[in-house]
Amino acid sequence: MPAAEWLVPRIVRRRATVTSGQVETIFARALGLFGLVFGAQTVPLALQEVDALVPGSGAALMAVLYGAIVALAVATVTKVAVRVACLGFAAIYAASLVTWPFLVVDPAALDDSPPWLYYLCTVATTAAALALRPLWAAAYTLVVPAVYGVIRLTPAGGEADPLLAVLDALYAVVLGVVVLAIVIMLRQAAVEVDTAQEAALERYDVAARQHATEIERVKVDALVHDSVLTTLLSAAAATTSDQQSLAARMARDALLRLDEAGATGASALDQVGLPVLVRRLRAALTTFNTPFIVRVVNAGGVELPVDVVDALYTASVQAMVNSLQHADEPGRRARRELRVRGVRAGGCVIEVSDDGVGFDRAAVPAERLGLRVSIEERMANAGGSARIESQPGRGTTVTVAWPVGAAGSAGDDA
Known part of the structure; x- marks a missing residue:
């Protein structure tokens, strides 16, 4: 750690x-x-x-x-x-x-x-x-x-x-x-x-995940030491019915605590507050030298599954990296925005936009995976959606949303 x-x-x-x-x-x-x-x-x-x-x-x-x-x-x-x-x-x-x-x-x-x-x-x-x-x-x-x-x-x-x-x-x-x-x-x-900056961002994300995993491992190790081993030692030393009854209660308590630890781990069913995702995105922005204007609306009280948070985060960062790499034109830096909106109590819409050079989606080679795999398929696999709007000379807007249809209702809640 x-x-x-x-x-x-x-x-x-x-x-x-x-x-x-x-x-x-x-x-x-x-x-x-x-x-x-x-x-x-x-x-x-x-x-x-x-x-x-x-x-x-x-x-x-x-x-x-x-x-x-x-x-x-x-x-x-x-x-x-x-x-x-x-x-x-x-x-x-x-x-x-x-x-x-x-x-x-x-x-x-x-x-x-x-x-x-x-x-x-x-x-x-x-x-x-x-x-x-x-x-x-x-x-x-x-x-x-x-x-x-x-x-x-x-x-x-x-x-x-x-x-x-x-x-x-x-x-x-x-x-x-x-x-x-x-x-x-x-x-x-x-x-x-710029390429090295993108690699540094990816290393940071990996390091952050490893750090969280290490913290979880230490917590589980402490739980095993404090509850499970103590229960096993007590059961081994139990010679009377009262001692055996106490060992049984300790065992049930240890099992309950292990179940709770599993529930609080990074499982697909775990819920994470939207402010956590916002903090992760802001942390990612600190690795960029080019600023983004950040706007957050209705983040309080919104909770999302862990795997959804990971998908939204990764897709958004990929969209920001794409903007950093391709939006600027010689002599002019594009204006970039990151907008995060909560939708009711369990949805989120994230928009990454710039007023840069833009591109023709039909002209993007099939082997370029940044849009199709890193953004669209990732969101689809998580049960969400992604929309990429761009025209040459008119900038680009990437919208990722969860669940499907959240982007259409976000305007009502914003």
Whole structure:
């Protein structure tokens, strides 16, 4: 038992230092900050080159690009539509770069200076790295600097020496590739941490069960020592009818206590209060680094069979783990909720929901067992039900209920 007691609190207190959500937040906010810094640095040069452009187009170009940078910074701070803001800026920058030669009407006014757009190239490639899949981000990182290198050779780009144009383009490519590599590596590391977190949760659940089993064993051992052995010794030493009668009463009392011990063990017929399940779920949440909003309604006075509590707990934790692994999108952490509702005196409905990327249920491969076995079949075997509602881009809600039909009546009791 001491080993189990040591193991459980150690696992509960352990927290991951890096998660997918943290990585995305750090990268996004760094991009927003450096975008503002780089944008501010380009303002003097942009003002100098306004006279070289079509009248009014310089101011319009600055307004669009600087506005996109500000919108990107706001999105990264508020964690709202970060991926959209990154995609928007990357697209606007690429479009601005392509249209630059058509906007320049007086190349001499550039005074052989590079287009001020060049100094925002790294911001654009970083935004693409956060918003696009690695292959598309890599293509963007290579193509956009190459386009700039070509423009740099033209009068609209200052008619730079070919070597200088190539070096400028290569410099932008190197910076973009380094950033992309860092993003990919840290994302992979975060996924590994999330996987380890799920494994830690499973170990915690096993350790908690072992701890409870050990406590029950100690209690039974004490009962055997205090009642059964004492009764046997008394019966062996009984020589008179009174002593034999006392031994018989002791035996009946020992049998009664053994029956009571069996009844209070973790049997399928044992009843457990719903607050016990809520405490177990809250304990599981302490192993997650990503928060869940927890709402509990009508938990008092609700009792459930032990095997049902185990099924509800395991299915709910699996749903939460699935949300942690799949709901977040690059640059945005989903909002997650855990709702527990008691139904009359002997039922329960648990909802695990998020507003993440969602998925198409029909597209889930048959060999993926997280939904079918860990949630739906587990609840069906316990006499309950499970419902999974999700659409791409609209989040996911997993509802587990016991007994069957409890989910339909929970709203009346809530």
